[in-house]
Amino acid sequence: MLSGWACRYKNLEDGRRAIVGFILPGDLFDLNILILREMDHSVAAITSVTLAEITAEDFDAVTLAYPRVLQAFWWDTLVRQAIQREWTVSLGRRNAVRCISHLLCEMFYRLRIVGLTYDNTCDMPITQTELSDATGISAVHINRTLQELRTRNLIVLRGKILTIPDLAALQRIALFKANYLHLDREGAHLDASDE
């Protein structure tokens, strides 16, 4: 993924859609298809996107010839898995305010790694309906919760642009700890939390 946003999702048999992850610029996708026989989920673009492609043959050739490359890819996979685990925690244990705050924190950090934040703002091209599909919270309640976050001056979200006036405060609300993103292996990072 070179630019743009996409999401992974699964459709339940009763027709509802569940977003299980967001794919941001710089993310690898999709290694699944190279290793597993069958995709167990779908991917959809949220904005217009640009991709770089590699064939299965080239992938096999490169990774077999340069195992370090495979290890690096694997590192990426493990980080995605850590993110998925944190989503599990969010959905199971965090209420609406915390769940949404946590998701926004995660997006902001992930965008910052790849240089797509500007001071304390970043793009946030997802609709409230998509937020609903991602968090399992109804769209109506997403709306009310966003308004609460706005009222408490924790976020400014207008026209697909997100500004976080006080990241440390938002993290505190969200019970967000950035360590699960394993930023230490990558370049730029600054943890706004106290610890």
Next chain:
Amino acid sequence: MLSGWACRYKNLEDGRRAIVGFILPGDLFDLNILILREMDHSVAAITSVTLAEITAEDFDAVTLAYPRVLQAFWWDTLVRQAIQREWTVSLGRRNAVRCISHLLCEMFYRLRIVGLTYDNTCDMPITQTELSDATGISAVHINRTLQELRTRNLIVLRGKILTIPDLAALQRIALFKANYLHLDREGAHLDASDE
């Protein structure tokens, strides 16, 4: 993991515990520690367990010398990730009855792969409190929901032994589709669902 059950969990700052996955016999654990610098979660034994261990040096040596081994390990990682995604769906979209049913289906299938089911029964050594930590549903409601599943003859659960009289029926309730477990790469499998 050679025998016994364990779980991965994270502690929230407010003291609650969230179980983000179960580790069953045959599962690899923990590749994270070999690749990532820092564990972002903890692992606890549920029953007494036996493990096989490999040093980081041996691991590096083997995977660098035999890239196919690394690819196989990676395949395992991707399946774990698929399971984690399905947990995300469960917590976000399934109500208590479906969520618990789904978890039981998953456990049963995973145990069956490694030959730890006997006809339609298997061990289920987790307490209702642990089920609560895994699903985000309060222990009290876990209890009531299990009773409902028992009343509807969907499960028989007594003394850490689970029997599923009609697996297809339970899957239907749970909206369970076994494809996400990617059983096709492994040996024995029988999908009890209609499709």
Next chain:
DNA sequence: CGAGAAGTTGAAGCGTGTCAAATGCAGTGG
């Protein structure tokens, strides 16, 4: 047999879902 853990039960409250309708907003064609 005793003690602590696990499971069970009831009552009350609340966070969130659902439904339905109104409003705002962006793109399209006349």
Next chain:
DNA sequence: CCACTGCATTTGACACGCTTCAACTTCTCG
């Protein structure tokens, strides 16, 4: 430039699944 269209956001009222609390009972194991 405006009417038109469809989607996203917002609002209010009401219902319900689930949580919480607190007690009680049943298991398990030394």
